[in-house]
Amino acid sequence: MAEQEVYQMETAGERLDKFLAARLTELSRSHLQKLIEAGAVLVDGKPRKANYKSRGGEEVTLTLPAPEATEIAAEPLPLAILYEDVDIIVINKARGMVVHPAAGVTHGTLVNALLAHCKDLSGINGAIRPGIVHRLDKDTSGVMVAAKNDRAHIDLAEQIRTKAARRVYWAIVHGNIQEESGTIKGAIGRSAKDRKCMAIVPGGKPAVTHFRVLERFGDYTLVECRLETGRTHQIRVHLTSIGHPLVGDPKYGRRSSPFAIAGQALHSLTLDLTHPVTRQPMHFMAPLPEDMARILAALRARRSRG
Numbered sequence: 001m002a003e004q005e006v007y008q009m010e011t012a013g014e015r016l017d018k019f020l021a022a023r024l025t026e027l028s029r030s031h032l033q034k035l036i037e038a039g040a041v042l043v044d045g046k047p048r049k050a051n052y053k054s055r056g057g058e059e060v061t062l063t064l065p066a067p068e069a070t071e072i073a074a075e076p077l078p079l080a081i082l083y084e085d086v087d088i089i090v091i092n093k094a095r096g097m098v099v100h101p102a103a104g105v106t107h108g109t110l111v112n113a114l115l116a117h118c119k120d121l122s123g124i125n126g127a128i129r130p131g132i133v134h135r136l137d138k139d140t141s142g143v144m145v146a147a148k149n150d151r152a153h154i155d156l157a158e159q160i161r162t163k164a165a166r167r168v169y170w171a172i173v174h175g176n177i178q179e180e181s182g183t184i185k186g187a188i189g190r191s192a193k194d195r196k197c198m199a200i201v202p203g204g205k206p207a208v209t210h211f212r213v214l215e216r217f218g219d220y221t222l223v224e225c226r227l228e229t230g231r232t233h234q235i236r237v238h239l240t241s242i243g244h245p246l247v248g249d250p251k252y253g254r255r256s257s258p259f260a261i262a263g264q265a266l267h268s269l270t271l272d273l274t275h276p277v278t279r280q281p282m283h284f285m286a287p288l289p290e291d292m293a294r295i296l297a298a299l300r301a302r303r304s305r306g
Contacts, residue, residue: 017033
C-alpha cells in the first residue's frame with residue numbers, strides 16, 4: 001500500500017529535489033527525481049519538476065509507492081536479534097556479513113537473512129536494499145536497525161540525518177593516543193591513489209568524529225568514537241589520518257598484526273533512538289564480539305605482567 005508524507009518548504013530558493021534529498025537520506029537523488037517525474041511529489045497540490053525552487057512556505061506531499069516485489073533470495077541465515085516489533089528490527093551484525101547485495105555479492109547478506117525472517121520490510125530503497133536505513137562495513141560488527149515499513153524508515157532516516165539517533169563505536173587502534181579525548185575533522189571522498197579507498201580530500205564531504213580514550217596498552221589504545229556525520233569508512237579514515245589505524249584493517253591498517261581478527265577491530269556498541277511510531281526512547285547495546293574481547297584480554301594480561 002502506498003504511503004504519504006507531508007513536509008514544509010520554509011526556505012525560499014531551495015530546489016525541490018535537494019529539499020527531499022536532505023530529508024530522505026536513504027534515497028538517491030536520481031530515485032527522488034524519478035518519483036518527482038512520475039507525479040509522486042506535489043507542491044501545494046500541484047506536480048512540479050525536480051529543479052522547482054521554493055517560494056517559501058509551500059507544502060510538499062510525497063506519495064511513496066508500494067514496496068517492489070524483490071528478486072533477492074530469502075536465506076535462513078543466523079541473525080542475532082536484539083529487539084523486534086511490527087515496525088523495526090534491531091540486530092547485532094556479525095563481522096564479515098555484507099549488509100545488502102551489490103555487484104558480485106548476491107547471497108549471504110543481511111538483506112537475504114532479513115527477507116527470510118521478516119514478512120515485510122520497507123520498500124523505499126527498492127529491491128536491493130529493503131529495510132536498510134543505515135549501513136555498517138562488511139568487517140564492522142555491531143548494532144543496526146532496519147525498518148519494516150516505509151513510515152518507520154522515513155522517521156528513522158530523519159533521526160540519523162538530524163543526529164537525533166546516536167551511535168557509539170569501540171575501536172582498537174595501533175599506537176598510544178596521547179589526548180584523553182578529541183575531535184577529528186576532515187572532508188572525506190574517494191582516494192585519488194586508490195578508488196576503492198576513501199581519504200581526506202579537498203572537496204570531500206564534511207566529516208566529524210569525536211573520540212575518547214577508554215584504555216591504554218602502550219602500543220595499542222581502546223577508543224570510543226561518536227559520529228557527528230556518517231561518511232563511508234569515516235572512523236577508519238579519520239583515525240588513520242591521526243596516525244592510529246585500526247587493528248586488522250585490511251584497507252587502512254598495518255600489514256602485520258599479532259592478533260587474529262578477520263577485519264578491522266571496530267564494533268558498533270550502542271544505538272539510541274526514538275521509536276518511529278510509539279515515540280518511546282530506546283537504547284540498544286550489542287555485546288563486544290569474541291575476537292575483539294580476546295584482543296583486549298591479551299592486552300590486559302600483557303599490561304598486568306608489566
